[in-house]
Each structure stands twice: as C-alpha cells, then as structure tokens.
Amino acid sequence: MVRPIIDVEHLNYRYPQQAKDQLTLRDVSFSVDAGEWVAIVGHNGSGKSTLAKNLNGLLAPASGKITVDGDVLSEKTVWEIRKKIGMVFQNPDNQFVGATVADDVAFGLENQGVARDEMLRRVPAALKLVNMQDFATREPARLSGGQKQRVALAGMIAARPQILILDEATSMLDPRGREEVLATIRQMKATSDLTVLSITHDIDEAASANRILVVNDGEVKEEGTPAEIFRHGEALIKMGLDMPYAERLKAALKRRNVQVPATYLTEKGMADWLWQLRSNK
Structure with missing residues (x-):
C-alpha cells in the first residue's frame, strides 16, 4: 500500500514584515506519496519557494502541520527530518562549503558519518551522473551557474535522501542541460523509492511529474496529472503559467x-x- 511520505495540513505562513491580515501561504493542504514526483508550479512570487522552505524547517509556519515520513515537523524533529530531505536551490552558491567540487559533494556524507571507502565510491559516481566528473578538482567558485547547479545536485545524489526538493534547480541550465538533469532524476527514481518535489515555473519541466500542484497567491488553485492540468490550455496563462x-x-x-x-x-x-x-x- 502506498503511504504519504509528506502530509501538509492547513499550512499558513507570514513573513515578519507582513501585516497580520497578510499571508504568503494560505491554508495549504496536500500530500505526497512515497516514490511520487510532484511538481509545484506557479509564477514568481506565488509562494512556491516559501512552501519548500517550510517543508524542511528553514521557515517556521504561522500555523498548520507538516508531517514527513511519520514525524511531525517541530524543533525536536527538524534535524532528523532534514536527514531525509535533500534540497537543491535556485542559487547554489549558498550551498558550497568545500574547497573543490569533490570536497563539496563529500561534505554531506561526512556529516552523515559515511565511511571513507564508501565516500570514495559515491562521490565520483554522483559527479558522473551529472556529467561533472572532469571538474572534481576545480574550485566551485570558478564554475558557471549551470555547472554549480549540477554539483549541488551531485551532493544530493551522493547523500541518497528519501526526498529530493528541487527549488528552481534547473533554472540556470540550457535546454539540453535541463533535460540531462531531469533524465538523471528519472534514472534515480527508477532504481530507488526516491520522492521528488520539483518547484518550478517551467511548465515543460513539470511534464516529467506524476502530479502537478498549481500555486497562485499562496494557495493551491489546481491539482491533477500533467494531462489534466495542461488541458486548461490558454487558461494556464491566467494562472501565471506558460503553455x-x-x-x-x-x-x-x-x-x-x-x-x-x-x-x-x-x-x-x-x-x-x-x-x-x-x-x-
């Protein structure tokens, strides 16, 4: 029986500078099954990235409940939940800590206490999956934006999380690079029970998902398979999306x-x- 690995109930979020009657996320509820790929789409400012940061505790909701793999997100459980979630951001510069690309990919494994022999296997394999094996000794700061996103993804691949959240993680890639990265994620899903949340405004990227949530003005406005959502045709433009x-x-x-x-x-x-x-x- 398929079980929800993420369950969000009546989530509300307000940034500190917002008035009491203003919310960036308003009564958001949805669930994601283990092994499912869900795309969360919407125009810039719709609340997509805020939602992603609430899911792993980078932001604390004003109210509502988030459950990840059976654990309710709280100050007590946040670190355990973060071990299960890998997150790749739109701007990966904030994620780099290693002196070289290989060091950076290995950093998360060191935090997990992975044995060195296992690290030496995982790091090259992860870099190869994203076509960055020839850059292992480069400084991350000297990479292009698209290369940095590939390295950030390699770090998540090596860590082998249960859940992968891509927050506009292919935005700096050209069409070919984007398709290569998405193909890598599809390959990962085919060989594991990986759950993927793809936060994007790219409707073509969303087509890779099993299900799409359309977020607008902080609310989930539509939910369905890609075929069901795309049948809206030109109405998608009114939702702030491309066709x-x-x-x-x-x-x-x-x-x-x-x-x-x-x-x-x-x-x-x-x-x-x-x-x-x-x-x-």
Missing part, C-alpha cells in the same frame, strides 16, 4: 480552423498526430 509547446501549437492550429484532438498530447504525441494527419491527406 506547453504542444498546447501552443494546438491553439495556433485551431485559429487556422484545423480540428485538433481535445485530449492533451505530449510533443511526441503531437508530432505523431501531425504525421498521421498528413498521411491521411
């Missing part, structure tokens, strides 16, 4: 009076349909 390329193409074809499928199609599905349409003529 997937396949949906944009469908909308353009409709304006030219071409009858297109009502169901959601991935880019591959759209290409197959267009090929079939051409073949029938």
Whole structure:
C-alpha cells in the first residue's frame, strides 16, 4: 500500500514584515506519496519557494502541520527530518562549503558519518551522473551557474535522501542541460523509492511529474496529472503559467480552423498526430 511520505495540513505562513491580515501561504493542504514526483508550479512570487522552505524547517509556519515520513515537523524533529530531505536551490552558491567540487559533494556524507571507502565510491559516481566528473578538482567558485547547479545536485545524489526538493534547480541550465538533469532524476527514481518535489515555473519541466500542484497567491488553485492540468490550455496563462509547446501549437492550429484532438498530447504525441494527419491527406 502506498503511504504519504509528506502530509501538509492547513499550512499558513507570514513573513515578519507582513501585516497580520497578510499571508504568503494560505491554508495549504496536500500530500505526497512515497516514490511520487510532484511538481509545484506557479509564477514568481506565488509562494512556491516559501512552501519548500517550510517543508524542511528553514521557515517556521504561522500555523498548520507538516508531517514527513511519520514525524511531525517541530524543533525536536527538524534535524532528523532534514536527514531525509535533500534540497537543491535556485542559487547554489549558498550551498558550497568545500574547497573543490569533490570536497563539496563529500561534505554531506561526512556529516552523515559515511565511511571513507564508501565516500570514495559515491562521490565520483554522483559527479558522473551529472556529467561533472572532469571538474572534481576545480574550485566551485570558478564554475558557471549551470555547472554549480549540477554539483549541488551531485551532493544530493551522493547523500541518497528519501526526498529530493528541487527549488528552481534547473533554472540556470540550457535546454539540453535541463533535460540531462531531469533524465538523471528519472534514472534515480527508477532504481530507488526516491520522492521528488520539483518547484518550478517551467511548465515543460513539470511534464516529467506524476502530479502537478498549481500555486497562485499562496494557495493551491489546481491539482491533477500533467494531462489534466495542461488541458486548461490558454487558461494556464491566467494562472501565471506558460503553455506547453504542444498546447501552443494546438491553439495556433485551431485559429487556422484545423480540428485538433481535445485530449492533451505530449510533443511526441503531437508530432505523431501531425504525421498521421498528413498521411491521411
């Protein structure tokens, strides 16, 4: 039986400078099953990153309850919960502590008390997964933004958390790099019971998830599979989101009076349909 590994109940959060009647997160409730990939999408300022920081105790909610792997998040349990959650931020500079890339990836393992022989196996393997094995002796400060995000992800891969939270973690990567990183995460999920929360405004990245939560003005406005969410088409723009390329193409074809499928199609599905349409003529 699948169990929720994250359960959020009536979460509210207010930054110290906000008035009492203002909330950045308002009555947020959802759960995530073990092994599930959930994308949390929304425009900048919608509350996505604030939600991520509440989940591992970097921010303390005004009210509500967060349960992670059966433990209610509190001052007493926060450190135990953080051992189960790996988090990669939009700006990875704040995560680097090692003198070299390899040292930085090893840092989290040292904190966990992992044996040196095991560390020597995990660090190169993690760097290879993100195509950074040739940079092991480089200083993190001398890397590009995209390379830094890859190293930050390698640190989480080596630590082998139960839950991986990506907070705009592919934002500095080019399209090819983004797809390589997402493919790495899919590979990790295929070989373990890893749970992934992807905080993003990139609707194409969200397509990799099992389920999508749409956050707007601090509230969960929509919830469903990628196909269910993407069927909203141009209504996504009103939620502060972009439309997937396949949906944009469908909308353009409709304006030219071409009858297109009502169901959601991935880019591959759209290409197959267009090929079939051409073949029938």
